[in-house]
Amino acid sequence: MSMIMDLPKIKTLIDFVGKSPVSSLFVTEDGVTVRIFKTVGDVAEATPERQNEDVQPSIAQMLEERTVRGRAIRAPVFGILHRAPAPGEGPFVEHDDTVEEGQTLFIIEAMKVFNKIAAPCAGRVTYLTATDGGEVDVDELLAEIA
Secondary structure (H helix, E strand, O other): OOOOOOHHHHHHHHHHHHHOOOOEEEEEEOOEEEEEEOOOOOHHHHOOOOOOOOOOOOHHHHHHHHHHOOEEEEOOOOEEEEOOOOOOOOOOOOOOOEEOOOOEEEEEEEOOEEEEEEOOOOEEEEEEOOOOOOEEOOOOEEEEEO
């Protein structure tokens, strides 16, 4: 029994949901279940009205500026982020810690598989997500090393 569904098949399912009128899809194959959800709604309702030009920068702009100053570590998969190796233990790293290349920063649990996220370089942790035990999306900024 295979414990993993191949990535091309998952991408095909995501494309199907994106192009079809369905809002969710659940597929189980060889004991592995994939759930795909699509937000359904009128795009015009989701678009905010243009406000005054003097507004604060958006979160996306702040994240973009933050990543210019250091090496961004982003979530490679959707899953549950764990900052510690086990419940009740201390986190792998804290803000302002010095890390070595290859040092474990987080674990992302995806489909009952625990994926270690390692530091791509040595340096000081200048940004660290507050999320612990919560969901993270693909490409979400988790940390930054300068």
